[in-house]
Amino acid sequence: MRIDGLQYANWSEKIFRQLREGGVDAIHVTIAYHESFRETVLNFEKWNRWFEQFPDLIMKGRWARDIDVARETGRTAVFFGFQNPSPIEDDIGLVEVLHDLGARFMQLTYNNQSLLATGCYESYDAGITRMGKQVIKEMNRVGLVVDMSHSGDRSTIEAAELSERPIAITHANPHDWAPALRNKRDAVIRAVTERGGMLGFSLYPHHLKGKSDCTLESFCEMIARAADSYGAEHLGIGSDLCQDQPDSVVEWMRVGRWSKEIDYGEGSASLPGFPPMPGWFRDNRDFGNLENGLRATGLNADEVAGIMGQNWYRFFERNFTPQQAGGMTGGT
Amino acid sequence: MRIDGLQYANWSEKIFRQLREGGVDAIHVTIAYHESFRETVLNFEKWNRWFEQFPDLIMKGRWARDIDVARETGRTAVFFGFQNPSPIEDDIGLVEVLHDLGARFMQLTYNNQSLLATGCYESYDAGITRMGKQVIKEMNRVGLVVDMSHSGDRSTIEAAELSERPIAITHANPHDWAPALRNKRDAVIRAVTERGGMLGFSLYPHHLKGKSDCTLESFCEMIARAADSYGAEHLGIGSDLCQDQPDSVVEWMRVGRWSKEIDYGEGSASLPGFPPMPGWFRDNRDFGNLENGLRATGLNADEVAGIMGQNWYRFFERNFTPQQAGGMTGGT
Numbered sequence: 001m002r003i004d005g006l007q008y009a010n011w012s013e014k015i016f017r018q019l020r021e022g023g024v025d026a027i028h029v030t031i032a033y034h035e036s037f038r039e040t041v042l043n044f045e046k047w048n049r050w051f052e053q054f055p056d057l058i059m060k061g062r063w064a065r066d067i068d069v070a071r072e073t074g075r076t077a078v079f080f081g082f083q084n085p086s087p088i089e090d091d092i093g094l095v096e097v098l099h100d101l102g103a104r105f106m107q108l109t110y111n112n113q114s115l116l117a118t119g120c121y122e123s124y125d126a127g128i129t130r131m132g133k134q135v136i137k138e139m140n141r142v143g144l145v146v147d148m149s150h151s152g153d154r155s156t157i158e159a160a161e162l163s164e165r166p167i168a169i170t171h172a173n174p175h176d177w178a179p180a181l182r183n184k185r186d187a188v189i190r191a192v193t194e195r196g197g198m199l200g201f202s203l204y205p206h207h208l209k210g211k212s213d214c215t216l217e218s219f220c221e222m223i224a225r226a227a228d229s230y231g232a233e234h235l236g237i238g239s240d241l242c243q244d245q246p247d248s249v250v251e252w253m254r255v256g257r258w259s260k261e262i263d264y265g266e267g268s269a270s271l272p273g274f275p276p277m278p279g280w281f282r283d284n285r286d287f288g289n290l291e292n293g294l295r296a297t298g299l300n301a302d303e304v305a306g307i308m309g310q311n312w313y314r315f316f317e318r319n320f321t322p323q324q325a326g327g328m329t330g331g332t
Numbered sequence: 333m334r335i336d337g338l339q340y341a342n343w344s345e346k347i348f349r350q351l352r353e354g355g356v357d358a359i360h361v362t363i364a365y366h367e368s369f370r371e372t373v374l375n376f377e378k379w380n381r382w383f384e385q386f387p388d389l390i391m392k393g394r395w396a397r398d399i400d401v402a403r404e405t406g407r408t409a410v411f412f413g414f415q416n417p418s419p420i421e422d423d424i425g426l427v428e429v430l431h432d433l434g435a436r437f438m439q440l441t442y443n444n445q446s447l448l449a450t451g452c453y454e455s456y457d458a459g460i461t462r463m464g465k466q467v468i469k470e471m472n473r474v475g476l477v478v479d480m481s482h483s484g485d486r487s488t489i490e491a492a493e494l495s496e497r498p499i500a501i502t503h504a505n506p507h508d509w510a511p512a513l514r515n516k517r518d519a520v521i522r523a524v525t526e527r528g529g530m531l532g533f534s535l536y537p538h539h540l541k542g543k544s545d546c547t548l549e550s551f552c553e554m555i556a557r558a559a560d561s562y563g564a565e566h567l568g569i570g571s572d573l574c575q576d577q578p579d580s581v582v583e584w585m586r587v588g589r590w591s592k593e594i595d596y597g598e599g600s601a602s603l604p605g606f607p608p609m610p611g612w613f614r615d616n617r618d619f620g621n622l623e624n625g626l627r628a629t630g631l632n633a634d635e636v637a638g639i640m641g642q643n644w645y646r647f648f649e650r651n652f653t654p655q656q657a658g659g660m661t662g663g664t
Contacts, residue, residue, distance in 0.1 A: 037370075037373070038369075038370060041369075041426075041429055042425075044429055044432075045423070045425035045426070045428070045429060048425060048428050048429075049425070091377070093374075093377035093380060093381070094373075094377070096377070096380050097373055097376055097377060097380075097433065100376075100432060100433050100434065101429065101432050101433065102432065
């Protein structure tokens, strides 16, 4: 079983076919960076069209059991998430509405301060806000997973502590392996994984040691060390694959409508766009390379199978359904 | 089993308790008359709050099987619908989005011309529009039932013919029993029921012979005659109960934002508000009276059970799930 904990490609039939070639059973895809509720609805609609157009390649994922259906029918189940809480605007009631529409992950911040928490690019992290505490409780209730990939350390640790259900860092790597601002320090990963949460390893070159030149061996050794430190069962892949996106999209991701000035995020004025992927992970066809690389580190077969997909599967199974199942048959 | 095919009360704990007292297992409730998509979302949110506040009395209904859950747990399953297509605005993609949120019925018109069809108060009925044909197809695909309660004759007959799945008139009576503009002529009822569709009998006094003074006997005799004409299996109740609504709401229903002048609809300048209900059907506690009244007409036990709820149950079971079940496990 192969599950990718985060992708944001410029979707096309080509990529849907590559998902099948790579044997990817499920992906969590980003459908909002800075979108309002209404704009996010249009992104759900866009995916609904793709599900209709490519019924043999992809299907909408709502529950872990949809991954079983996808496997039985040779398709990829697509689960939705947001990298910012902008889709809920200032209305806690939209948490349940968006979960009903299929949202399964929501980051409390994307780099900046949000209404809920502090992003990893702010100079001071004041932790989870008043509204943030309410929204975490509501996300727990309906089954929308708290994702802290782009949040500050303090906010992330507080979210892990406040949340009654495990949270996730869907796409980041350990900071001590590659000291990018977006990568996570030991205490942060520990706070998440100790409480049943998940860390998805990113293949976005800015998160890699040596960036685009990172070797498969270095990446897999890093994962093997993380398995020693945090337990292999809390680890997965969250490739952050942004395949075929034009540079205008990286600009939308980084700047949205919040600034008139360019913010280069993890890039720079000289490298403003998406950096090239490492040769051993060009796109979804290369999940086999990851699996082979993990095996070569000495991780056992169960650990490798867990990291490649079964850990995400179990996490989806436990965390997407409403907390109080009474009568909510849609999810149970 | 008791199912009401349409209500629009001013919801409160009192009414939820009366639903339980009346043994009502499921209701279809209106959550939009003239609301935009965004406004309709707020109405879904309002219900989500009630489901949280009154978990022992009510639960959200998505599929027919939720009625089984409601019965097992002593609650009423609440299904959602719109009396106008205003929630989809001019965007066919919103049909699936709203079905995902739980919409199960949508009228193609509310009295006036809409983007889809002609309302029963227009002077000329031009039938189903170009967009209307597309939307009917999409409603069929996702499992959103076409409701023609407030549509013109030609539009209703065309909708019944165009729709690949049975349609409904959730709340109206035969025109030859009570010649209100909203009641339905024989050819219209026939077009709907011949194709597996349903007629829900209304208890709104303007739709009754003798209005508020209508007798239980007259009402039930009318149903028994309709069973002879159209087959008892196509009949149900759609009480149109508007309990506890202030007159300002009847004005919103009739005028929305489409006119600055008062339109009295089925009322008049001298009787602008909601007329009093007949004494034998004050509210949800009186479903037993209906059942007794139907038995007294000579309809057999199966026919009465069908009209009181089982016919709607079977209709819900067949028509709320997506047409192509492939991978859509939410509905299957």
